[in-house]
Amino acid sequence: MANYWLVKQEPTAYAWEEFLRDKKTDWTGVRNFQARNNLRAMKKGDQVLYYHSNVGKEIVGIATVSKESFPDPTATEGDWICVELKPLTALKNPVCLETMKSDKILKDTSLIKQSRLSVMPFTKEQFARVLELGK
DNA sequence: GCCAACGTTGGC
DNA sequence: GCCAACGTTGGC
Numbered sequence: 001m002a003n004y005w006l007v008k009q010e011p012t013a014y015a016w017e018e019f020l021r022d023k024k025t026d027w028t029g030v031r032n033f034q035a036r037n038n039l040r041a042m043k044k045g046d047q048v049l050y051y052h053s054n055v056g057k058e059i060v061g062i063a064t065v066s067k068e069s070f071p072d073p074t075a076t077e078g079d080w081i082c083v084e085l086k087p088l089t090a091l092k093n094p095v096c097l098e099t100m101k102s103d104k105i106l107k108d109t110s111l112i113k114q115s116r117l118s119v120m121p122f123t124k125e126q127f128a129r130v131l132e133l134g135k
Numbered sequence: 136g137c138c139a140a141c142g143t144t145g146g147c
Numbered sequence: 148g149c150c151a152a153c154g155t156t157g158g159c
Contacts, residue, residue, distance in 0.1 A: 010157090032142075054157060097158080116141060116156050 004127035005042060006049040006059070006111060007085070008118045016050050016060040020087050024066060027119075028074045028082040035119040040069045042083050049122060049130055050087075051111065058094035059130055063087050091134030105129040 007027065009015075019025055030036055042048075048063040067084030074082075100106040106129055110120035122130075 008157090034142095057158075114141090115139095115158070118156090 003041070003043060003046045004049070004122040004124060005038065005046060006051055006109070006120050006122050007063075008051045008053045008111075011052045011055045016052065016087070016090065019050070019061075019063070019085075020090070024084055024086045026073075026082050026084050028072045030072070030082065030119060031075075031078075031080060032118065035117060036081060038119040038121060039081055039083055041121075042068060044068050047088070047127065048085060049127070056094070056096075057098075058096040059091060059100075059134065060094045061087060061090040062131075091130075093134050095130050095133045099133060103129065103133070106133075 014025070027039065030039055042065045044065050044067065046065045048065060049059050050061045050063055051059045063085040065083055066086040069081040069083050072080040072082040095106075097111075100109065101112060105126055106112070109122060109126050110117055114120065
């Protein structure tokens, strides 16, 4: 069964639009143990929400895991990994942080509770709620 | 630009 | 192994 995730990225660094243009990207540069463990748990075909931090502060699209964890080529030392992601579809209506905060289901997500984590799991219910709000 | 949250580092 | 200092992230 597929799992659900959310990754965070500053649009000034790598925006969703750029991701779309590239068709796929290696999700490198994660240097946080908890985030790494989440990356490692990703399976091919899992669905991944794409969140723009700082600028926008909204979930803008959905991606899928196209390649499971492999060593992060940008890491010069340490045991770091990355995955390959492919964009699936943009949300018609991006779901902003404020909306999530006031939503009964989404206010308990790691995005709200652990604001600094950059890769986090979402439950099926939370994921479905984002899609519902993003239609 | 500020500040809170939190992860990491280093001295003891 | 504890904890203070420091750096980074991200919301406001």
